[in-house]
C-alpha cells in the first residue's frame with residue numbers, strides 16, 4: 105500500500121509554495137519506516153533538497169534543507185513552523201546530521217535536534233522565541249515525515265506539455281463539424297461583466313496564431329463593459345486557413361436590467377443578430393434593425409453556449425445575478441441549446457501556482473469552486489471547464505495553451521452533440 109502523508113492538501117500547498125513551487129515526494133515516514141535515524145539518513149541523503157515535517161501535538165514544524173543532504177556534512181537549514189495560512193521560519197547555518205539526532209549545530213549552542221527514538225524535538229531558545237514558540241521549546245511528536253523537493257516544472261515535463269499542445273492543435277485543425285452541416289461552429293460566450301469573455305477569445309486567437317493577441321478590447325467603456333456583439337473568425341498560422349470555429353463575444357450580463365437582456369440572448373442564439381450590432385439593455389433588437397437577420401440559417405445560429413465566470417466570483421454573485429443565470433439556463437434547456445461553463449482567472453486564485461495549472465482539476469480549491477458552481481447555479485460538474493486566460497502576458501505558455509485548447513475541444517464536442525440532435529426540417 106502506498107505510504108501517504110499526514111499533511112492536509114492546504115498544509116502541503118503552503119509548504120510547497122513557500123519553498124519555491126516545489127513538488128514533494130514522500131521518502132520517509134517514522135510510523136512506517138521505523139524510528140532509526142540511520143534508516144532515515146539512508147532514505148533521505150543524496151536526494152537533493154529535502155523537507156522534514158514534525159507533527160507535534162499542537163504544532164506542525166520542520167526543517168528545510170536546500171543543499172544535497174549527506175551524513176557528516178555541514179549544511180544550512182531553515183527551521184519553520186507551519187501556521188494556518190502562513191509559515192514562520194528561521195535559518196541556522198553549519199548543521200550536521202548525526203546518527204543520534206538530526207541537524208545538530210554545536211558551535212553556537214544552537215542545538216536543533218530531532219530525536220526519532222525518543223520522539224522529541226529540541227528547538228534552541230533563541231529560535232523558539234523568533235518562531236513564537238514557548239522558550240526552550242522541547243516537545244514530543246507523533247510523526248515525522250521527510251519529503252524530497254523537486255522543481256514542479258522540469259525539462260521533461262515541458263517537453264510532454266509541448267507534445268500535448270501539438271496533439272490538441274492538430275485535433276482542432278482537423279476538426280470538422282458534425283455531418284458537415286456547417287463549415288464553422290459558432291460558440292457564444294455569455295457571462296457577467298468582466299468575467300473574461302473577450303479575454304478568452306484573445307487567448308484562443310493567441311494559441312492559434314503563435315503569439316499573444318489583444319485584439320478584443322478588454323473592458324472598453326467607462327462602465328468597463330463592451331456593448332458590441334462581435335463574431336470572431338480566426339486563422340490558423342500553420343496554413344492560413346480559417347479555423348472551423350467562430351467565437352461570439354457578447355455584452356456582459358449585469359445586475360437587474362443592466363447588460364445583455366434575455367430577448368437579445370435568444371435572438372443571438374437563434375441567429376438573428378449579426379456581427380457588430382450594438383446592444384441596448386433597454387431596447388432589444390427588432391426585425392427592422394439593419395443588423396437583424398430575418399431568416400437565419402443553421403450556420404447563423406449558435407451551436408454551443410459557454411457561460412463564462414470569474415472563478416473567484418462564484419460565491420459572490422448577487423441574488424439577482426444567480427436568478428438571471430438560472431433563468432437563462434432554463435430558456436436554453438427549453439430551446440435545446442447545449443452549454444458548458446468556463447471558469448476563468450484560475451491563475452489568480454489564492455495558493456494556485458503555475459505548476460498547479462498542469463493538473464488543475466485535482467486542486468482542492470478548484471474542485472470546491474466547481475462544486476459551488478454546481479450547487480449555486482445548477483450546472484452539471486462534468487460541463488465545467490477551467491482556464492487561465494492571457495491577460496497581461498506577452499509570451500505564450502504551453503501550460504495555459506493546454507487548458508485553453510482542452511476547453512475549446514469540449515465546446516466543439518458539445519456543438520457536435522447539438523448539431524447531431526438538431527431537427528433539420
Ligand SMILES: Nc1nc2c(ncn2[C@@H]2O[C@H](COP(=O)(O)OP(=O)(O)OP(=O)(O)O)[C@@H](O)[C@H]2O)c(=O)[nH]1
Nearest residue numbers: 297298299300301302303322323329356449493495
Ligand atoms: N488573471 C487573469 N485575468 C483575467 C483572466 N481573464 C480575464 N482577465 C482580466 O479580467 C478583466 C476583464 O476581462 P474581459 O475579458 O474584459 O471580461 P469580459 O467578460 O469580456 O467583460 P465585459 O465585456 O465587460 O462583459 C481584464 O482586466 C482581463 O485582463 C484570467 O483568466 N486571469
Ligand SMILES: [Mg+2]
Nearest residue numbers: 301302323330
Ligand atoms: Mg468583453
